[in-house]
Amino acid sequence: MSTRIIDTANLAEALENELTATEHCGLFVVTDSNVKEMVLPRLASVLQKHKASIISFTAGEENKNLETLSQIWRKLSDNGATRKSLIINLGGGVVTDLGGFAAATFKRGIQFINIPTTVLGAVDAAVGEKTGIDFNGLKNEVGAFALPWAVMISSEPLCTLPQREIKSGFGEIVKTALITSENFYALTLSENILSDNDSLRNVMTMSVAEKQRITDEDPLEKGLRKILNFGHTAGHAFETMMMARGATVSHGEAVANGILVALILSHMLTGMSSGEIYRYRDGILRRHFSPIAFGCKDYEELTRLISHDKKNPSAGDIRFVLLESIGKPLIDIPVTVPDLHTALDIYRDLTGY
């Protein structure tokens, strides 16, 4: 079984068709306060017709926690949700992660549809089976693998996304390109990629399709699928470190910077040409993203965060996804602490523009 990807130019109509074709007892929409205000109104008549209950929580990654999860469970329970109910997760990655986990665990699992409202949500969180919450100060520390029944990707802009949000999704698209093929990667290097809607939609669709293909081949992340973590090992550490400092760095921004660390290590350890490091820095990172500012005194914390990543088989054993060349990823490459520190040194040199 695989998730159906529904590509549509008219979300309300597509949703109406889905809900009419589906048998379900009880319909619930999980969303956040921003999306509730900006996107929900245009789906209101369809949802009303199908008697949907709306469960919304305050927008923000800081609410992707146990308390919000518990509130969603309680509302499902109080409103008589059954194993045959259907949940629609309408929102960005926080909504699909949280709502997906609630659906995966309420009465041991009910069906859900994801409707991503951000570029990042579409290319990252909404496809694939990862759901979860942040816990104990760690991202996605608790969660489940659960297959969305369908993902609806709307080609009408769902909300006026700030440029920052679009970039956040773009970081994920570039990651997928780098592990997939030179051809795909070359498209992302186009100078106007973020301002040209057609080009952006093109790489977005390619990214969703590639992610779906990789996930289908390895739903439980036993092997192949690990390549999707390219750039995320250092990226998550950057994200967590900055979050702890009260600075906000978007997921895509963190990943875009994590990719540079992974490319440096790829040159050091798996034979990737050094030219790729510069091509990425100049064609992607410098053009669209800000670097992460840190110093030697932060190496210890970053190393701890990286070795704590759940992708690592044991605490203290550091592994990265690296590239042999563009489109040729290698998983589970062991990285020593001295090598990691060298890569962080080089990262700082390269981004000290």
Next chain:
Amino acid sequence: MSTRIIDTANLAEALENELTATEHCGLFVVTDSNVKEMVLPRLASVLQKHKASIISFTAGEENKNLETLSQIWRKLSDNGATRKSLIINLGGGVVTDLGGFAAATFKRGIQFINIPTTVLGAVDAAVGEKTGIDFNGLKNEVGAFALPWAVMISSEPLCTLPQREIKSGFGEIVKTALITSENFYALTLSENILSDNDSLRNVMTMSVAEKQRITDEDPLEKGLRKILNFGHTAGHAFETMMMARGATVSHGEAVANGILVALILSHMLTGMSSGEIYRYRDGILRRHFSPIAFGCKDYEELTRLISHDKKNPSAGDIRFVLLESIGKPLIDIPVTVPDLHTALDIYRDLTGY
């Protein structure tokens, strides 16, 4: 993949063999305060050798809740558990349900072994993939399907179980016998079944094997496996009603009484001979269990609880597993509220000894 059932006369030795043969990074034991005191000491040297961290919580069904789950997650996180760690759930059904759910969701799932320490735990909770917690006043409202990697069943008595605990497991054994075969059921009708250790172990082993067979054929409870809910629809309602009243009724006791309701409905709706109702009442219920005392004024509450059961496709739509005859279960039989009330009337007549 299927759970390995490890039958052993020497638990410490079998555990030592398992842990030596297994690659794992970090070993955690989830247990409750009773088991920690009564059973854990005899495994202490093996667990110490393998550097196990012990996570224990106060014994009791009332602690099978989100707070305890959250404490387990936090201890795993604080102690550096990774995706390659191994959890051993040592205890009764509360421990295997809670510890199994923690394992199923920590970092999106890590391996676990169940070591049931009660008859009920062995024949009910420890085998099969159901894990979960009570939530919002409802049993197992939140949870996951997760396959234990192994279940170790010890033939040495793990603790001096009170007779009440043994009976609790016996209720589940009788249920499995009724949905399996006349031969198996006939063994459970033996007068001295609970005092003859060999006979009890014999039906216990049969019960585990049958449950394993049924679960393997239908791990996600799409069809066949529903037969394991025989007696549980009314049984859970009895359990919840009594819990709300502050009276304690064991799971097995509730199920044993729920079975009588299901047998009455089987005669009314699916052609089972009425003789089976009396054979069960006299050979099982009256001999080993107390009836549940309730009156007409409780029908409404019981009906509400039954229609709220997560096995029902939608709230208000009442379905039971019933028997055509011994060993021939039928799933998803619709039961009207008047029929249910009639069955409750007959139940009261039959148990007003």
